[in-house]
């Protein structure tokens with residue numbers, strides 16, 4: 678019996694599969710995807726197993742991560758019930774983990790209508806940076822007090838990045854900041870690089886300088902514990918060039934745009950769960 682199965686090996690599932698293979702070893706990981714060749718190619722690359730179908734992945738592992746789109750989750754989960762019941766009948770208990778944005782544990786339980794036992798269900802909200810161990814992830818058991826399940830998931834995701842336990846009531850907000858966040862940051866990096874190119878830098882250099890600057894600034898926030906506003910002030914020499922750039926960002930609504938991006942994604946997460 679392997680420790681982790683992943684159903685769906687797309688952008689996010691694939692990133693978690695990479696992280697899990699590093700943390701617990703590829704011999705402990707089995708993956709399945711509707712597009713079988715996709716799972717097989719990733720399994721061949723990482724040295725883990727590719728299951729013939731979703732039920733085989735369920736049969737083969739203790740913790741099953743559902744990494745499909747919210748729109749297909751109910752059908753995928755319902756189709757797993759016969760395999761989950763058969764496993765339970767043999768005395769093999771399983772834990773289900775969903776990474777779907779917006780879908781609550783109670784809704785997931787509703788998708789498993791014909792299940793014959795009280796299967797533990799957890800949620801993880803990852804981001805794609807987990808692929809290289811730099812993710813920001815949230816984990817919840819919905820207040821069930823399932824310490825063993827939480828610990829099992831943490832062990833599988835030990836090399837995905839920073840994993841924090843949060844209440845389920847904060848998952849949609851977390852998703853809007855950290856799940857979606859990499860996309861906003863990539864837009865900013867691209868825009869910084871565009872500015873650099875406009876000012877005369879070669880594209881490749883501009884991109885490296887922009888990305889390394891984001892990395893350094895993020896590390897300064899985390900490692901110094903200083904407020905971002907203070908760190909910003911430390912860059913702005915009186916009468917210098919940075920404050921002119923900061924004023925231009927303010928004039929064009931930069932911070933307001935970022936806040937609105939998070940609020941728009943938050944609203945959409947709530948919609949995805951309905």
Ligand SMILES: NC(=O)C1=CN([C@@H]2O[C@H](COP(=O)(O)OP(=O)(O)OC[C@H]3O[C@@H](n4cnc5c(N)ncnc54)[C@H](O)[C@@H]3O)[C@@H](O)[C@H]2O)C=CC1
Nearest residue numbers: 685686687688689690710711712744745746747777778856
């Ligand atoms: N992409 C991201 O940055 C993040 C995504 N998520 C969540 O991750 C989940 C997956 O999203 P992505 O990886 O972006 O989507 P994706 O489209 O890249 O991957 C989904 C995978 O599921 C497979 N699939 C579809 N139907 C299936 C079925 N019946 N059985 C098995 N596999 C099936 C597809 O072939 C595809 O490989 C979503 O629920 C999303 O909310 C969460 C956090 C971040």
Ligand SMILES: O=C(O)[C@@H]1CCC=N1
Nearest residue numbers: 777778852856857858
């Ligand atoms: O765009 C989405 O719906 C997913 C959820 C968080 C990141 N990607």
